[in-house]
Amino acid sequence: MSKSVSLSNRAKKLIEGPKFWFILSFVYIIARLPTWFFPFDSDHWIFYYVGRKWLDGAVLYLQVWDHKSPLIFAINGGMHALFGDNLLLHRTFLTGVSVLSVWLFYLVVSRLLKIVYGKNSTLSTRIATLVFAFWANLSQFTNSGNNTENFGVVALLAAVLFYLKWKEVKHWKWLLYSGVGISALVFLKINFCILLLPLIIDFIVTLRKDWKKILSLGAVWIAPLLAQGLLWYSYFAPRGLLGDWWIAMVTFNSKYLRAGWAGNLSGQFIFLAILGVAALFFVGCYVYLFQDTRKKRANPLIITIGGSALLFSVILGTFYTHYYLIVIPYFCTVFALYWRQVKHSRLFLVLAVIGAVGSLGISYRQLYNNFYGPTADDFAAMESAASAVNAKTTDKDKIFFYGYGATFYQLADRDSGSRFISASHLLIDEREGFGFGFTDKFIGDMQVSGAKYVIIDPATINIYSENEKAMDYINNRYELELVVNDYQLLRRK
16 A cells, blocks of 8 residues: 555656656657558548638639638638648648647646645646647547647637636636637537537626626627628628528538438447447546535536537537547546546546557557558559549649549649539438539539549449439540549540
8 A cells, every 4th residue: 555655646746746748748749649640631631622722712612612611721721821732841730739739728727627626736737638638639539630620629728718817817808819719619610619608608607797797798708709700701792602601611511410410421329339438437527526516616617618518529410530629628627627536446547548548549540551551552542543643634624533532632733623522512412402402513513614534432432423413424424534543534525
């Protein structure tokens, strides 16, 4: 027992001392390494492609389209302006964004825990930061790092941090700064709004006796959101694209969510299984949470933070791991408050170690995939097909990759002949009956652009051939010219 206590005391001193920052750096590097070598990623190049085309003069949602809010494309357009398509520079920049998120989390959780533990919050703050630095940088959550969730974590933490600063000093400028984070979060992904509920509830409860302040300070708080909304309105309204903007930002995604819950996008079993494991992991925390509520020790803001994270996770309806990156800060905050109560449980420790090692193994599998195995082989095959297309076309020629993502366009150095860059949107709209007429728009785009080649992806053709309208058009207008590693290169007749 004495050895165990001695070891515990040494670990406590190590974490609370200056060497903590070396430990944090080590944990961060071990967790982040697979993201640095994530395989050439379709989603990465979708966001970059749309941002690049927009920055180069294409009209967003008319000449280039993806079902995301405009801010993510503005950010990726900025990456294009600063770094071109240099993947090394992209990942250097995205690592900087990730480091910023770790620092913001440290500042946020330290303020929240001081409410509960006072001056004795250092150990819990630093353990929570280690857990966050680990989980939020595993490649299954980050992917290649430039999607909405990676930037959303920074926006969310900034919004919470500046809100807490306002609660400390009661100066309106901190609400304004918090509003900037909220504005970024909303225009990255509309369903991120769920994670703002704890702040809104706490704001109203804090000022419940003064409705004039609620209205006046609330106006300051939402001013950045209104300003950004006006900015996007001024871009889309003169071009008659308010409806297209709304479809890309809200309507398509709401219908996509329903399709996910129907089990048409990903397996529901794995979604429910993972969600169940997460719920079991946090059930102990919430038992203590409600006990502390009765003791008047738990902070209401932390209670609602955990609740909104669970609500967000349930509403998603599909299991794509990167969707859950945005809730990791909230889950780690709840864990920070209640890890002391379960730290002596052998079952908890065993499950935590198994979960951490298993998750790290899943993450490092992507590192392996980048260099070896089927993923590397598939990339080499696509690269050969893209080189063949590049050799048969000029910079002015358009193509269409009838598969998923924008990786092929990046490798071939050619642009899509349609506003759509992925066959998935066409299929989902047709199969699920969304009613947006995407396939008709695709056909119209292809007629105008005269796209020289359509490339059929062998990995997804069985799925995307279900869109009979698109396949009929392709078969009538294009004929097979060459097969490269099972990729069919169809030339316009």
